[in-house]
Amino acid sequence: MFFGKGHSACYGCPLPIAVRNVLEALDGRCFVVNPTGCLEVTSSQYGRSAWGVPYIHSTFENAPSVASGISYALEVLGRENEGYVVVFAGDGATADIGVGYLSSMLHRNDNVLYICLDNEAYQNTGNQQSSQTFLGASTTTTPAGRVIPGKTLRRKDMIAFALAHGTPYVATSSIAFPRDLRRKAKRAVEFVGSKYIHVHCPCPTGWHFDPSKTVEVARLAYETALFPIVEFEYGRLVRVKKIKRRKPVEEYLKVQGRFRHLFKHPEGGRIISELQRIANENAMRFGLD
Amino acid sequence: MRISLGAVSRPLESLNDKTGTWAVMVPRIDRERCIGCGECYMFCPDCCIEMVQEDRKRYAVVDYDYCKGCGICSEVCPANAIEMVEKVIE
Ligand SMILES: Cc1ncc(C[n+]2csc(CCOP(=O)(O)OP(=O)(O)O)c2C)c(N)n1
Numbered sequence: 001m002f003f004g005k006g007h008s009a010c011y012g013c014p015l016p017i018a019v020r021n022v023l024e025a026l027d028g029r030c031f032v033v034n035p036t037g038c039l040e041v042t043s044s045q046y047g048r049s050a051w052g053v054p055y056i057h058s059t060f061e062n063a064p065s066v067a068s069g070i071s072y073a074l075e076v077l078g079r080e081n082e083g084y085v086v087v088f089a090g091d092g093a094t095a096d097i098g099v100g101y102l103s104s105m106l107h108r109n110d111n112v113l114y115i116c117l118d119n120e121a122y123q124n125t126g127n128q129q130s131s132q133t134f135l136g137a138s139t140t141t142t143p144a145g146r147v148i149p150g151k152t153l154r155r156k157d158m159i160a161f162a163l164a165h166g167t168p169y170v171a172t173s174s175i176a177f178p179r180d181l182r183r184k185a186k187r188a189v190e191f192v193g194s195k196y197i198h199v200h201c202p203c204p205t206g207w208h209f210d211p212s213k214t215v216e217v218a219r220l221a222y223e224t225a226l227f228p229i230v231e232f233e234y235g236r237l238v239r240v241k242k243i244k245r246r247k248p249v250e251e252y253l254k255v256q257g258r259f260r261h262l263f264k265h266p267e268g269g270r271i272i273s274e275l276q277r278i279a280n281e282n283a284m285r286f287g288l289d
Numbered sequence: 290m291r292i293s294l295g296a297v298s299r300p301l302e303s304l305n306d307k308t309g310t311w312a313v314m315v316p317r318i319d320r321e322r323c324i325g326c327g328e329c330y331m332f333c334p335d336c337c338i339e340m341v342q343e344d345r346k347r348y349a350v351v352d353y354d355y356c357k358g359c360g361i362c363s364e365v366c367p368a369n370a371i372e373m374v375e376k377v378i379e
Pocket residue numbers: 036037038039060061089090091092093094119121122123124125130
């Protein structure tokens with residue numbers, strides 16, 4: 001057992017789904033680095049660790065640097081064949097507070113598999129917006145109401161960010177497709193240097209949907225092209241997960257409480273069409289249809 | 290519990306926490322209908338489904354000591370073999 005029962009993540013939490021599928025794909029041959037966030041607080045409390053593989057909790061911001069250090073230490077000790085250095089980090093840790101450290105790690109092309117578990121906000125501290133939160137989403141720092149219609153900024157493009165560093169392997173995946181995630185984890189570790197996988201992880205608690213629907217919500221994000229599933233090797237797009245019949249973005253929005261206001265707010269219509277435009281842009285850019 | 294330098298935990302101590310006490314609803318798997326595909330195994334966030342091989346039949350079994358009753362297994366089962374029922378506490 002690489003990741004144990006008895007962890008304290010919420011009912012229907014997406015994070016353990018991603019973690020255990022990656023660990024199983026890599027046969028548990030992993031040195032895991034995990035910055036502060038939901039995954040860490042629910043799996044690494046003192047005396048209650050859910051980890052069956054070597055694990056270190058870094059601070060919120062510095063997981064990439066800790067991972068780089070482990071990777072160099074293994075090399076110096078001649079132990080690099082014992083396992084892969086794998087980071088599991090939240091979107092806040094990855095795209096916001098730790099983005100400089102991640103940039104340095106990717107720039108040095110350190111031998112680390114970095115996995116961002118994107119639940120689109122700072123969920124551990126109560127659903128504050130991050131740069132990964134979608135336009136229009138209501139969070140505790142972008143509360144929908146008379147003043148603002150939810151988040152007013154668009155999402156930071158972490159795929160472009162990782163590619164801009166010349167990262168040898170860059171991919172997205174989703175907890176809706178564990179087989180895709182397993183294959184990508186295995187493929188990633190065939191590359192020497194930095195590997196970046198961005199995994200979509202719908203959070204029932206922060207996004208306000210029933211915990212039994214975690215997988216369905218993740219699937220809708222893919223089916224509407226709001227979360228494209230793509231794979232780049234040495235900067236070249238090598239594979240995309242095609243969408244058979246692309247759905248309108250409303251199908252994804254209407255099943256989540258964080259977007260409920262869009263259907264009655266005066267600004268809602270404008271935001272929905274902007275989200276549809278983003279989805280269309282994704283479909284065009286990656287050839288998803 | 291042993292206190293060590295740098296707060297080192299032992300592996301899998303989480304097994305002491307029987308999260309099954311959280312459950313209100315629990316999955317009931319119809320063994321006849323189960324096709325042994327392992328979808329529920331892959332999706333269970335609480336790692337509490339095990340695939341069991343018996344003669345020529347493979348089927349899913351739930352560990353109720355840890356199942357929180359989220360209902361994901363029931364949603365993803367392609368054979369409609371998992372029904373959520375109220376948990377009975379003796
Ligand atoms: C330097 C620092 N600032 C703030 C915090 C408080 N904090 C802990 S976890 C967290 C949010 C984590 O968000 P994310 O990385 O997206 O992970 P999630 O919990 O959503 O999985 C915050 C703000 C902290 N631990 N350290």
